Amino acid sequence: MRGIEELKQNIKDLEGYEIIEAREVGDLNSQGALLRHKKTGARITVLLNEDDNKVFYIGFRTPPADSTGVAHIVEHTVLCGSRNFPAKDPFIELVKGSLNTFLNAMTYPDKTVYPVASCNDKDFQNLMHIYLDAVFYPNIYKEEKIFRQEGWHYELESAEDELTLNGVVYNEMKGAFSSPDDVLDREVLNSLYPDTPYGTESGGDPDVIPALTYEDFLDFHRKYYHPSNSYIYLYGDMDMEQKLRFIDEEYLSRFEALSIDSQIKLQEAFEAPREIYKEYSIMEDESEKENTYLTYNTVIGDNLDRKLYIAFQVLDYALCSAPGAPLKQALTDKGIGKEIYSTYDNGIMQPFFSVVAKNTDLSRKEEFVRTIEEVLAVQAESGIDKKALAAGLNYFEFKYRESDFGSYPKGLILGLQALDSWLYDEEKPLIHVEANDTFAALKKEIETGYFEGLVKKYLLNNTHKTVVVLSPQKGLTSKKEAALQKELQEYKEALSDQAMERIIEETKALERYQEEPSSKEDLEKIPLLTREDMKKEAEDFVNEERYSDDTLILFHNIFTNGIGYLRFVFDIGNVPEELFPYIGILKQVLGMVDTQNYSYSDLYHETNIKTGGIDMVVNTYSNALNLDDYSIKFEIKAKVLYENLQEAFRLAEEIARHSKFDDTKRLYEIIAEVQSRMQATMTSSGHSLAAIRALSYISGTAAVAEQISGIPQYRLLEKLESQFEEEKTDLIEKLKQLTEYIFRPENLMVDYTATEKEYPGIETMVRAFKKDLYTSPVEKKKFEPRLVRKNEGYLTSSQIQFVCRAGNFIHEGLPYTGALKVLKVMMGYDYLWNRVRVKGGAYGCMCNFGKSGDSYFVSYRDPNLEKTVEVYENAAEYISTFEADERTITQFIIGAVSDLDVPMTPATKGVYSMGGYLTKLSFDRVQQERDELLATTAETIRGLSEYIRAFMKEDCLCVVGNEEKLKENEAMFMNIEPLFH
Structure with a gap:
């Protein structure tokens, strides 16, 4: 890599910059x-290095003055065509047809940020070019329908129809405002900075979004989307002078x-703490x-x-945040909330710290604050x-040094x-x-009283704080919907015939605009790679079978910068049915309860001092040679500096073999917290919940x-939490039995990712680890789930x-083919995108075609x-008559390759290799699937219509959503029930 003096000289040669x-x-x-x-x-900030995953972004400081969501709507709309790239949706054209490793806004x-990343220099240049054109020369000034589609619009098909509101951002934020956890986050932020942009909702409040006019929207772009207000970032291995x-x-x-x-205006400190009271919606049959939610919030410097x-x-x-931490424990011990957590948000000008008690009552507020x-x-x-303090510092320093952000490019996060x-x-x-x-510097401060001083200054002797109370109100959503319908009806009735006709015509005009494809000429202005630009070879596995006595050590010889990625993989295929659901509970409990040698809080600190973290996961692996066969594994995964490898073994053994389950108070705390956390996840990620539930009918x-x-796991948690006194003895016994079934030498395989230099000694450690595992006989019986279509x-x-x-x-009887990866891109960013998102107003739509045949x-x-289900049902017919030129097909192929070739960190490369081994997937088969992907034609796509017909034939439907909407369509379901009992 060139030296800093050369970089400085080359930049000096560019007249435009200082x-x-x-x-x-x-x-x-x-x-x-x-x-x-x-x-x-x-x-402009540039970071030149040898990382081939190049990153660019342009960002703008965009402080909103109100909660109309103007910043959010501008973010969506500038990516809908520009001066040099006038196609209606260049963003989707890029998603479909670039080798990006990240593409979003x-x-x-x-602030509003537009980042892209790619390992391919030609592709990276294209992405950068299109994004710069989008932010500086968007088509929003030429076409008002972009604003109406992405922001909000009235919808009226005929004079007899009901007047409604629609729009992508409008519906996205209706979803965000439906999650109490999201509502809470927003109210806390607003409460602390009422006189600043942080006192508004930059994403948009659905009640306020329809107040945004087209002119105000354009004025926001005119004001802030200018180079003088921009922040430009370049990172990676590139010709930096050429890019600049x-x-x-x-x-x-x-x-x-x-x-x-x-x-950004500074919020003046409050003279005295403030209290804010807000409400969120629950259903009529939910308990208040x-x-x-009770929150205690303070501004931190x-x-x-x-x-x-x-x-x-x-x-x-x-x-x-740590288990057993004093604030968490004191509030938990007093029963002030079933889940206690804290957050520190340092991504804004004046950071803040919050303590939250969830699932509590307003009557506990004074006790909450006092405690x-x-x-x-x-x-x-x-x-x-x-x-x-030492454990916390080591935890964050390990994360910083490792810089493993999974599928997100390191340069992007930096x-x-x-x-x-x-x-x-x-x-x-x-x-x-x-x-x-x-x-x-902070390590030296542990013994100096520095951290205690921060507590005094920012948490105790600080009047700039709020207590925010978020209380449930039954039927609030229904009441708001009814009020909105009444308001829209009254608005409609007040319209003149001419005004109503204008809305009807605008509705039809928007539909025509959405249905009309971009011209071939406009699409071809978007630069596209060729098939020759794509790597032909699949990513091989890095697997080597080694043994410690009769225990397999699956070794991945990969450079990891001194970190060892370790997994203790236990087969759990012989756990009987009555114990099987409790595996999910065990996964949450291990590492969070006392062990023979540690209290649970000491164990957590010890783990973070000696390692980069120890976690429990459960995975299933389908046999590629026999799809009816699958294995289920309970995995203890650890990451650790090689010199501390022995410590990772010792702590894993302590957790697996010496955990104590008889502290019923602690068990209840975990159950209540996990249930609360799972409830929040189910609310915000209903798509994942619906997909796995629908597949569970047949897979x-x-x-x-x-x-x-x-859902069965959540139902078990509900039962255990509400009937804990009756269930606790049985729960303890089941957890003990499970450890005896799982943590046995005959179930063990060890997976290890490191270099050969960091391998010596591991076989001895495995041998010692096995000696303490359970060997007493158990009756082994495989859990066989009963598959029944339920349509819920x-x-x-x-x-x-x-x-x-x-x-x-x-x-x-249809075999898996790599061409299905192309179909996934085509469906997700063409057929479904245009009908479910663009025309339907949904925030997103996804599909998948698995190697096991499981699809959704x-x-x-x-x-x-019902409109969305109709779109799904018409998919096969659309695909059966699909026509596309070579450019379009190539675009979908590039998108599929991009999904496939996400750059892997050492840890993910090891997991990828282990997955191939455990599924018995040969590299030849992986290469064959890639060849099938690269050889896809329009005719291939048409043939895949049979795959859609085949999976749709099974008619597995699951919907999570609005109570009234589902009840209106009750005939579509075999069963309807509240998500939360």
Whole structure:
């Protein structure tokens, strides 16, 4: 890689920029430069390094003045065509046809960011070009229908029909406002900063969104989407000079400098704490008792203090987030909430810390506040547990050094984190992404009273705080819907014939606009790679069978920068039916209860001091050679520096073999907390819930997953929480029995990802680990789920639906083919996208065609139900007559390859390899599927219509959503019941 002096010289040769700072950024193994565009004042940060997963973004400071969601709607609409790329939806054309590793746009409370990433330089250049054109020259000024489609519009097909509201952002935010946890987050933010943009809802309040006019929408773009208000970021292995020259010559230099007031206003501290009372909706048959949220919220300094930025993450861990932490434990011991958690939000100008008690009552508010302040006073005076502080620091430092963000590019996460400071001081983009020195400094502060001082200053002696109470109200959603319908009816009745005719015509015009495809000429302006640009070879597995006596060690020789990724994989195929549902409970309990040598809080700290984390997961693996056969594994996974590998074995053994289940108080705390957390997840991720539930009617692997993490698991948690005194003895016995069934030497396989240098010693460790496992005889009997089509509707207080149809094509004798990956892209971003999202107004739609044959269509935050099902039912017919030119097919193929070739971290490469091994999937088969994908033609796609017919034939339907909507369509279901009892 070129040196920093060369980088500085090359940037100096570019007339458009001045260098504010340029230096080696050792923490990130990069050469960094902070630049300013001379003509416009645009801010640019570059990080040049050897990471081939290149990242670009352009962001704007976009403080909203109200809750119309204008920033959010602009974010959606600028990606709907631009000057050089006038196709109606270039964003979707890119999703379908680029090798991107990330492509999205995000609206935050004070900024809007447009990031892209790709490992292919040609593709990266295309993405960057299209995004810059989109933000600076969008078609929103030429076509008002873009605003109406993505934002909001009146919908009226005829004078006799009911007047309704629709729009993608409108429906997205109806979904967001249906989740009490989302409502709470918003109310906390608004409560602390009422005189600033953070006192509004940048995403848009559905009650307020229809107040946004087209002109106000355009004015927002005119004001903020200008180079003088922009933040541009480039990261990775690229010709940085060429990229900077392109950005200057094609875009920035075409603008004149503007003085733009986008500064975020500082919220003045309150003279005294404030209390805010809000409501959220529950159904009529839900209980209001123990359904309130209580929160205690304090503002923590400003975001430019690099020590404070990390120190309060550590305090969050030590005071409340870690199991047994003093705040969490004191509130739990008093029964103030079934789930206690805390958050520290340092992504805004004035960060804040919150303590939340969920599933409690308003009557406990005074006790809630008093308990928090009493505990904080004791912590400040007597001292915070030093081990907890050390564990918290090690936890966050390990995450920082590992920089493993799963499928998200490392450079993207670093770039977004840079905005945590850059947005508020344009000369400080890197103060939080360079953290080695900060961690070193904070370690020295553990014994100095520094952390205790922070508690006194920001939590105890701070009047800038709020207590927010979020209480349930029965039928609030129904009442609001009825009020909206009445308002719309009255509005309609007040319309003149001419005005009503105009709305009808606008509705039809929007439909025509949505149905009319972009012209071939416009589509071809979007640059596209060729099939030759795509890698032909599939990603091979890195597997090597080694043994410790008769125990398999599956070794993945991969460079991991000194970290060992370790899994203890136990086969659980012989767990009997009466115990099987409790595997989900065991997964949550292990590591969270006392063991022979540790209290549960000490165990958690010890784990985070000695390792990068130990977690429990349960996975199913379908046999690629016999799809009726599958294995179920209980996995203890750990990541650890190689020198601490022995500690990971010791702690895994402690958890698996020496956990104590007889502390009924602790068991109840875990059950109540897991149930509460699962309830929140089910509300926000109804699409996942509906998909796995629908598949469970006909799929053994889905039915197994359902037992452990789906609705049956939630029903078990409901029962255990509400009848704990009657159930606790049986629960303890079942957990003990399960450990004897699972943690046995004959069930064990060890999976290890590291280099050969970090392998020695592991076989001895495995041998010692096995000696302490259970060997007493148990009666082994495989759990066989009973598969029955149920077609269920789950009622919620939500304003929208999640609609799924599922089935299995292999049941009809159709073999899996790699071309189905192309069909997935085509369906998700063409057929379903246009009908369910663009025309239907749903926020999202997905589909999948699994190697086991399990397949589904599902919608996300969908205002419709029967219309969406009709779209699903017409899919096969559409595909059977599908026509497309070579460019279009190539586009879908590129999109499929992009999904397949997500860059893998060492950890994910190891998991990918283990998955291939456990499913008996040969590399030849993986290559064959890739060849089938790359060879896909329009004729191939038409042939896949039979696959859709086959899986739709099984007619498995599951819908999660609005109570009234589901009851109106009761005939579609075999059973309707509340999601939460």
